[in-house]
Amino acid sequence: MSKSSASASGHALWSKMPKANAELFALTYGSLVTELIRDYDNADEVNSQLDRIGHSIGVRCVDEFLSKAEVSGINIPPCQTMKDTADVVARIGFRMFLGVSAEVANHAPDGSAFSLFLYDNPLSIFVELPTAEEAAAINGGSGGCDLSKIKYSNVYCGVIRGALEQVNLKVTCRFVKDALRGDEVN
């Protein structure tokens, strides 16, 4: 599927989706993460809960994606290779649900892995994560949750994993770079 037609499809599908206030979305997610931190003592638990939540979302996203595409007459040809899948997820899927496109790069030589780059993360518009030193200061050495290790947007990993699982692709997905931790891109 050519890149520009994929982007155009993504944009067209996005315009057909009912929208919610972006700030409400980001704030609600933030409150959710805050509650999770309150519930669980360590960052890994929080990260895996976010992944689990994302998984439930992703499973439902695929049906929505395919049915909306069919209704709008947008043809999404079946993916022949992992590269095609990557393109569809990034350009159409992300675009449709979040309104931002992701870029695909770093395909593994055997076609079994790829990287998704998310330049604009709508979930983290109001967020700052503490650095390791600040996190230690907040905890006061009492062994609470290490906030600097939280993968704030880990829900995306779950969504991708859940969605691809529905089309019989078992994948693992993890964050390599996180803009909230000082990298340039997600």
Place this chain on the structure above:
Amino acid sequence: LSAERAAAKIERLGFDVGYRLCERLAQSKPLGPGLPPPGSAGAAAAGGAVDPAAMQLEAVKFLCKEFWTEVFRKQIDKLQTNHRGVFVLKDHELRWLRRLPPEDETARVAAIKMLAFPCGLIRGALSNLGIAAVVSCDFLADGKNMAACSFNIKIKS
């Protein structure tokens, strides 16, 4: 996790979101000449004779119109007050409840759980505007329309 604790959690989530969302929304919309800026505690100093009841009414009206529109893409359908700190907000068709199967008992229970979030939203928004209140909700579904609900605000005096 027991039902009350879960409801309290969801209400707290709603409170945080409502508080912060109201902060954002109230910045761009002037609430009237007599109102102190959001978050300031000493309202009495703001320009002399500001009638607190009028201020509360302005705040609740802002909630019913601008705030509700941002969250639910429509305004509150009916606002009632006894002018003594009690307000009833009715929404005949809340988006979030629209897809519930009609006349289903488990759907009622689920709806009540979901309504905890908007209760928190209201409480948070009011708190940001300097008003402490207790918010409860009622599920007004009459069998066919499962999305009707009302929120009762009692201002703490």
